[in-house]
Amino acid sequence: MWDYTDKVMELFYNPKNQGLLEDDREPGIAVVFGEVGSIACGDALRLHLKIEVNSDKILDSRFQTFGCTSAIASSSALTELIKGLTLDEALKVTNKEIADFLGGLPEAKMHCSVMGQEALEAAIYKYRGIPLAVHEEDEGAL
Numbered sequence: 001m002w003d004y005t006d007k008v009m010e011l012f013y014n015p016k017n018q019g020l021l022e023d024d025r026e027p028g029i030a031v032v033f034g035e036v037g038s039i040a041c042g043d044a045l046r047l048h049l050k051i052e053v054n055s056d057k058i059l060d061s062r063f064q065t066f067g068c069t070s071a072i073a074s075s076s077a078l079t080e081l082i083k084g085l086t087l088d089e090a091l092k093v094t095n096k097e098i099a100d101f102l103g104g105l106p107e108a109k110m111h112c113s114v115m116g117q118e119a120l121e122a123a124i125y126k127y128r129g130i131p132l133a134v135h136e137e138d139e140g141a142l
Ligand code: FES
Pocket: 040, 041, 042
């Protein structure tokens, strides 16, 4: 049995922002989603973002995951942390910040908090029209 904090368990039982965001085509608003893993397969996560185009701000987000307790709690935490941030600010949210928000995560479960960030990155890069593969090569070159 993993040693989860009360906050992790609270968000596992009552996750915030779980589900999807409909694209209701409001003017000046974009809705995108990013995905990691394979939804058909198992450990996977999809993160939807509602973006105000002019300000580049995240107005809202929702996640869906088949991942474990930590993935659910981390994704829920991420949706709360990124609300109101610009896309550039959201890209800087670290998995340590996610873990801190949760009062800590077991070391072996830190990777679950990374899934949310990867889905966030995938959504933002899709929105910006940047292929993820190019981004990964860029990172390798740094
Ligand atoms: Fe993907 Fe079984 S469905 S490994």
